[in-house]
Amino acid sequence: MILGILGGGQLGMLLCQAANKIGIDTFIYTDSYDSPATNYSKLSIIQPYDNKDSLNDFIQNCDVITFEFENIPYETLDYIIKSKPVFPNPGINKIIQDRLLEKDFINSLNIQTTKYIDVNSVKEIPENIFPSMLKTRRMGYDGKGQSVINSLKELSLINLNIPLILEKKINLLKEFSIIVTRYQNGQVFTYEPIENIHKNQILHTSKIPCSIEKNISNLALDQSINIANNLDYIGTMCVEFFLDKESNLYVNEVAPRVHNSGHLTIESYNCSQFESHIRAVCNIESKKPIKINNSEMLNLIGDDIKDYRDKKITKGHYFYDYEKKSIMDGRKMGHITKII
Secondary structure, three states, X not given: OEEEEEOOOHHHHHHHHHXXXXXXXXXXXXXXXXXXXXXXXXXXXXXXXOOHHHHHHHHHOOOEEEEOOOOOOHHHHHHHHOOOOEOOOHHHHHHHOOXXXXXXXXXXXXXXXXXXXXXXXXXXXXXXXXXXEEEEOOOOOOOOOEEEEOOHHHHOOOOOOOOEEEEEOOOEEEEEEEEEEEOOOOOEEEOOOEEEEEEOOEEEEEEEOOXXXXXXXXXXHHHHHHHHHHOOOOEEEEEEEEEEOOOOEEEEEEEOOOOHHHOOHHHHEOOOHHHXXXXXXXXXXXXXXXXXXXXXXXXXXXXXXXXXXXXOOOOOEEEEEOOOOOOOOOOEEEEEEEEO
């Protein structure tokens, strides 16, 4: 079997490694020459995502196709699915790529999000929405396309000619995520909650166990499964949660893919989030994730990677270099996981 993967970054790289481990060949399609996943795939194409000739070659040589991040152009996914199975279904991206549609969907399941409004469609913006985060409805990640807004006066200085959403800030106590895998037969597995700390709106560290009450954990797990089932999701996904100081739980966002916070599952579980995704989208034997270690993951951002490339890694630590050619501020260059 050959699994096609759209996108060639570190998530694609780790998917390729997991696929190789269980005997699945991979074919990477990426639009960037700085794509570490191509070093681990049997085949690769580096072309724009709208190159029909290259896409046709990709389609013909793959049995099933997935993607490493949700911002692959929908038109590309829609073109591919007419000829080959794509998991998760590209229609899910039309919801998840748009923050407003995503929150409307989550609320429709009676799952709470922070208060939000569509800036472009309301005549009057209520004062009680501030302080808030102003976000682009599409294409934002790792803090991109986001800014803190404290008043109507501040908002009036912003260009409102692009689709934007205001999300009310909360008295945040903790951020955590749930990794969920759903198979084609409807079988669902979850990993235990992962506690996350962000710096400059980029994930800094993740760890398990997560220090939350059992009732909060159970509610988050149930809500994550509910979201996966209602999306008819196939593969591994992540649901990110906020917990405020009054113990109110909110879904922040859904990532329809393997996720940065789940990297520690490689060392912490018998079956990582990457292997689970491969098994689900390729429709091969399911494997229940069983925790074998507690661990903590540290993202290596920008120049951080230089401290580790020539460093002797001590026992119980696992270093991953994403092999990216250019080092830039704010760019994820690698990570290190330690058993705790």
